[in-house]
Amino acid sequence: xxxxxxxxxxxxxxxxxxxxxxxxxxxxxxxxxxxxxxxxxxxxxxxxxxxxxxxxxxxxxxxxxxxxxxxxxxxxxxxxxxxxxxxxxxxxxxxxxxxxxxxxxxxxxxxxxxxxxxxxxxxxxxxxxxxxxxxxxxxxxxxxxxxxxxxxxxxxxxxxxxxxxxxxxxxxxxxxxxxxxxxxxxxxxxxxxxxxxxxxxxxxxxxxxxxxxxxxxxxxxxxxxxxxxxxxxxxxxxxxxxxxxxxxxxxxxxxxxxxxxxxxxxxxxxxxxxxxxxxxxxxxxxxxxxxxxxxxxxxxxxxxxxxxxxxxxxxxxxxxxxxxxxxxxxxxxxxxxxxxxxxxxxxxxxxxxxxxxxxxxxxxxxxxxxxxxxxxxxxxxxxxxxxxxxxxxxxxxxxxxxxxxxxxxxxxxxxxxxxxxxxxxxxxxxxxxxxxxxxxxxxxxxxxxxxxxxxxxxxxxxxxxxxxxxxxxxxxxxxxxxxxxxxxxxxxxxxxxxxxxxxxxxxxxxxxxxxxxxxxxxxxxxxxxxxxxxxxxxxxxxxxxxxxxxxxxxxxxxxxxxxxxxxxxxxxxxxxx
Numbered sequence: 164x165x166x167x168x169x170x171x172x173x174x175x176x177x178x179x180x181x182x183x184x185x186x187x188x189x190x191x192x193x194x195x196x197x198x199x200x201x202x203x204x205x206x207x208x209x210x211x212x213x214x215x216x217x218x219x220x221x222x223x224x225x226x227x228x229x230x231x232x233x234x235x236x237x238x239x240x241x242x243x244x245x246x247x248x249x250x251x252x253x254x255x256x257x258x259x260x261x262x263x264x265x266x267x268x269x270x271x272x273x274x275x276x277x278x279x280x281x282x283x284x285x286x287x288x289x290x291x292x293x294x295x296x297x298x299x300x301x302x303x304x305x306x307x308x309x310x311x312x313x314x315x316x317x318x319x320x321x322x323x324x325x326x327x328x329x330x331x332x333x334x335x336x337x338x339x340x341x342x343x344x345x346x347x348x349x350x351x352x353x354x355x356x357x358x359x360x361x362x363x364x365x366x367x368x369x370x371x372x373x374x375x376x377x378x379x380x381x382x383x384x385x386x387x388x389x390x391x392x393x394x395x396x397x398x399x400x401x402x403x404x405x406x407x408x409x410x411x412x413x414x415x416x417x418x419x420x421x422x423x424x425x426x427x428x429x430x431x432x433x434x435x436x437x438x439x440x441x442x443x444x445x446x447x448x449x450x451x452x453x454x455x456x457x458x459x460x461x462x463x464x465x466x467x468x469x470x471x472x473x474x475x476x477x478x479x480x481x482x483x484x485x486x487x488x489x490x491x492x493x494x495x496x497x498x499x500x501x502x503x504x505x506x507x508x509x510x511x512x513x514x515x516x517x518x519x520x521x522x523x524x525x526x527x528x529x530x531x532x533x534x535x536x537x538x539x540x541x542x543x544x545x546x547x548x549x550x551x552x553x554x555x556x557x558x559x560x561x562x563x564x565x566x567x568x569x570x571x572x573x574x575x576x577x578x579x580x581x582x583x584x585x586x587x588x589x590x591x592x593x594x595x596x597x598x599x600x601x602x603x604x605x606x607x608x609x610x611x612x613x614x615x616x617x618x619x620x621x622x623x624x625x626x627x628x629x630x631x632x633x634x635x636x637x638x639x640x641x642x643x644x645x646x647x648x649x650x651x652x653x654x655x656x657x658x659x660x661x662x663x664x665x666x667x668x669x670x671x672x673x674x675x676x677x678x679x680x681x682x683x684x685x686x687x688x689x690x691x692x693x694x695x696x697x698x699x700x701x702x703x704x705x706x707x708x709x710x711x712x713x714x715x716x717x718x719x720x721x722x723x724x725x726x727x728x729x730x731x732x733x734x735x736x737x738x739x740x
Contacts (some may be wrong), residue, residue, distance in 0.1 A: 171437060176555075184384050188565065190208065190448060191525060192207055193207060193603070194206070194517050196370045197370055199239040199366060199565070200240045200241070201240050201242070201244075201360060202243070202245065203219060203244065203246075204242075204244045204246060204247060204248070205247045205248060205646060206248045207281060207366070208311065208710060211311045211314070213280060213311050213314050214281055215276070215278055216276065216277040216279075216281075217247055217276045217277075218250050218270040218274045218276065219246060219274055219275055220232040220237060220251070221273055221274065221275050221363035222235060222237065222271060222359050222363075223273075224270070224271040225271075225272075226271055226579065227629060230270065230451065231344070231349055231350050232474040233348065233352060233466070234273060234352065234356050235347055236359065236362075237240055237498055242372075246449055250274075250303070251272060251304075252272045252274075252330075253266045253267065253269075253272055253302025253330055254268065254270075254273075254302060254332050254333045254337065255268045255269070255272070255456075255460060256301060256333040256334060257294065257300055257334055258296065258301075259300070259636060259637050260296045260301035260302075260636070261276045261302065261589075261607060264306060264632065264635050265635065266305070266391075272330050272332070273331070273332075273356055273360075274329075275323065275329040275330070276303055276328045277368075278325070279315050279319050279325040279326075279373075280317070280323045280325075282338060283325065283371065283372030283373075284372055285369070285372050285374075287323055287374060287377075288335075288377040288378070288665045289324065289325045289326075289327060289342060289364065289373040289377060290310075290313065290324050290665045292328040292329070292381050292662075293329060293381065293382035293407070294308055294528075295384030295385040295387070296336070296383045296385060296386075297340060297473075298333060298334070298353060298385045298473045299332075299473060303328035303330050305632055306623065306630035306631045307627060307631065307633060308326060308621075308632075309625070309627065309632070311442070311659070312658070313373060313626060316658045316662060317594065320662055320675065321673075322663065322673045322675050324662055325368065325373040327364055327368070327673075329357060330356075331353045331357050331389075331415075334463060335434070335473075336352075337352045337353030337473075338473035338474060339352075340422065340424070341425075341428055341460050344427075344448070345476075345478060347448065348477060348478075350478040350481060351475070351478065351481050353389075353473075354389060354392040354393070354481060355481065357393065358393060358396060361393070361404040361405065362378070362404065364378060365404055366707075369386075377406055377665075378406055379408065379409060379665045380405045380407075380408050381408075381411075381661075382410060382411070382413055383621055383624075384618065385413060387410035387412060387413015387414070387476065388413040388415070389413070389414035390413065390415075390485065391410060391414070391603070392411065392481075393609040394415065394498075395415070395486055396481050396482070396495045396547055397480075397481065397483075398484075398489065398508070399494035399496055401496045401497070405498060406498055406499075406500070406668070407498050407501075407665065407668055408498055408499075409501040409664065410501070410502045412503070412504050412508060412579060415502075415582060416485075416582050417486075417582055417720070418488040418581075418716065418719060418720055421475050421485065422475050422476060426470070426472070426578045427660070430468055430471045434462055434463065434467055435447050435450070435451075437462035437467045438451065438458060444472050455521060484580070485566065486519055486641060490586065493589075493592075493593040495589075498668075499596040499598070499664070499669070500586070500587075500595065500597045501596070501598055502586055502587055503600030503601060503620075503692070503693075504579040504583045504601065505549045505603075505617060505618075506551065506602065506603040506614060507552040507554075507575065507613060507614030507616050508579040508580065508617050509551060509570070509573070509576065509579070509580075510552055510567075510571045510612070510614055511613070511616050512571070512577075512617050513564070514574075515561075515567070516565075516570050517566060518568070519540055519566075521544060521566075522536075522566065523537070523568070532553050539712070540714055542568070543570075545566055546558075546569070547568045549569075549572070549709075551568055551572045551575065551614060552568070552571065552613065552614025552615065552616075553566060554611040554612075555567075555612050573712070576709060576713050577707070579611030580709070581716035582720065583720075584706060584713055585720060587599040587692075588687060588690070590685065591687050591690075596668065596685075597684065597685040598664070598670055598684065598685065599685050599692035599706060600682075600693045600694070601692055601693070601695070602619065602623075603694050604619065604623070604643070604650070604695060604696065606619045606641040606650065607640060607641050607643045607644035607647070608638050608640075608641065608643070608644070609641075620640060622641040622642060622654050623641070623654040623657045623658070624654075624661055626655065627641075627642070629642075630643060646697060649697040650697060652678070653695050653701065655710060656674065656677050656678075656695070659673055659675070659677060660673075660682065664699060670693075678701075679700065679701050680700070680701070680702045680703055681703065689705070690707070691704065691705055691706060714729070
């Protein structure tokens with residue numbers, strides 16, 4: 164197993180695909196750092212001019228008696244040097260982003276990785292990546308998230324950065340909830356893992372040449388939601404863990420109700436029964452901590468967890484109120500913020516609908532009252548020319564739904580666009596710089612039917628120009644094909660703008676002579692955002708599209724502020740789900 168894992172790590176480092184590099188001089192000697200607990204030896208990669216320190220634990224293993232507990236700081240030190248040349252195990256997850264990449268998983272998974280320029284010096288800004296995957300799958304070893312290219316580009320731009328990526332507990336392992344979890348304070352463990360990792364970075368990153376006061380957190384999808392969790396944590400308390408934030412297609416304030424203890428209790432009962440903890444005199448959690456990993460895993464990966472909802476809960480500790488309430492009050496960490504979505508997010512959420520009656524029926528079946536459903540049908544009319552994606556001409560056929568473009572616009576705004584616009588407005592309202600964007604690129608391998616759909620900006624931001632990791636998920640390189648030259652131009656611009664933001668809190672200062680207009684700070688009087696395009700020069704645009712529909716959804720989100728819900732159904736009466 165160790166040999167296979169080592170081989171897998173080598174394959175994760177893309178520069179080695181051309182052959183192994185032999186150390187011949189001091190320049191290629193293994194890099195060494197000494198942190199608070201001891202010394203680590205990493206590896207140098209000459210093709211990218213980077214040092215790797217991989218699989219570094221930032222917490223005690225959450226196993227045995229530490230299972231389903233808040234992460235515990237490391238409490239040991241060592242003499243000598245420990246190896247940091249292999250990615251750590253990813254956390255146990257369920258879904259394609261885990262199994263398709265061939266990643267090894269374990270409960271003992273709370274590790275992080277550091278990639279830095281060779282001869283980094285001191286005081287470099289730091290970019291911390293929090294992976295997505297719906298909080299149920301994925302990990303930092305995913306080939307698509309290799310940060311070598313970002314670090315390399317930062318050096319070329321003359322604004323070098325250090326990059327960090329982390330693992331955190333997923334699914335029920337990281338987001339189990341219920342009465343006992345609430346009473347014991349062991350809520351939202353995955354978010355708490357991320358926060359402890361940020362504390363580790365603050366305490367140790369200077370040893371790698373980083374500046375702990377210049378950390379930016381970045382995430383996509385549920386990684387963007389994780390960024391939101393850190394911005395909102397402890398009523399927006401600023402623990403000086405980060406100085407900037409980037410959320411890609413991960414909303415901070417959605418329409419759905421947060422699940423309650425009562426919602427989770429049937430799930431806890433099913434899990435307990437499935438592993439034989441239902442008749443114990445001990446607490447359920449104490450019993451679950453004694454169950455062998457494989458046995459518990461088989462239950463957590465079964466229909467016995469049906470009804471579980473992973474993510475935010477109002478536990479009156481880490482999260483004290485619905486996000487909309489905290490945003491309106493300004494109870495968030497006030498740091499510069501890049502927030503954006505892709506033009507056609509909704510094509511991934513749409514459902515086959517051929518008539519308005521079917522649309523209304525679907526909305527009411529999800530718990531929305533008739534008046535709200537009728538309002539939405541008016542605000543999002545059945546006019547294909549104003550729906551999405553624009554790459555799909557005319558009216559679609561009944562196979563995908565003749566109203567596919569209508570429902571894509573509506574569901575995309577409900578899930579992504581309205582929360583994006585609302586959060587940019589709230590940052591502006593409280594006097595904090597926000598930079599909003601729209602990614603409008605039809606990438607290689609994606610059908611025109613889906614357009615610029617969810618996740619497609621990731622390869623561009625990471626400057627993953629060869630598409631490492633995408634074949635494992637059944638897709639070609641997003642930057643391949645006949646449009647490659649255009650894609651490369653957009654990728655360099657996005658990567659440089661992200662690097663500039665990490666360095667200066669402003670995406671415009673490190674772009675150099677790349678072809679682009681200025682990315683303006685978001686304002687309430689004249690809201691403008693940046694559009695990344697493949698066929699024209701990327702540019703700023705007014706953020707007024709679908710204004711009435713998005714404002715209606717935003718108002719519904721804000722209507723939840725200060726309200727208390729008892730059960731999901733009660734919350735659905737007041738807000739979108």
